[in-house]
Amino acid sequence: MTSGAVDLAGTRLIIWRHGNTDWNAGNRFQGQLDIPLNELGRAQAQSAAAVLAELHPDAIVTSDLQRAAHTAAALAERTGLTAHRDARLRERHFGAWEGLTREEIQERSPAGFEAWRLGQPLVADGIERAEDLLKRAHEGLVAAAERAPGGTVVVATHGGTARWAIAAMLGWPEEVIAGIGVLGNCHWSELRFYPRTGWRLTAHNRFA
Incomplete structure (x- = not known):
């Protein structure tokens, strides 16, 4: 899928999940609640930024939630680029599930939890x-x-949004999203745009 307005031939998108938070560590649903990075997450961001800087990014874009924005800031500091914020890159809004652990959701909404686990609506x-x-x-x-266009863009976002975004860019149906492995904290995937075939997934769940 493309916008149809700009020649994106040769463009490389690095889709980068934010670093660890205390809620990640506790298997608690964050959704769009603005949870900060923890000490581990800040260290992960610095380590990943050192690797990503070697890709010589031309632009950095980030979710406006602080766990992604602060992850992106580590790369911005190394490259001198500005990390542009875009609320469209936020994590999925999980409504009443936000703030709950997986066990709590499974107890309160077993059918909904099972549907989520299986990638169902x-x-x-x-x-x-x-x-x-x-x-x-x-x-x-x-x-x-x-x-x-034609350059390398690093996008700092969230685990769930990354999966859906990859599927959207590749034109994959919703049914296959459950089969896409979730990015680890501060891991990334790579999409490249080819004139004849469009976007292709060229790497997934990398850290180094």
């Missing part, structure tokens, strides 16, 4: 609709790519 508890997440994630990544 969720329509309860105020959770953001899959089609809305796909749309905004796609728009956010295309806008990021258009900041440096």
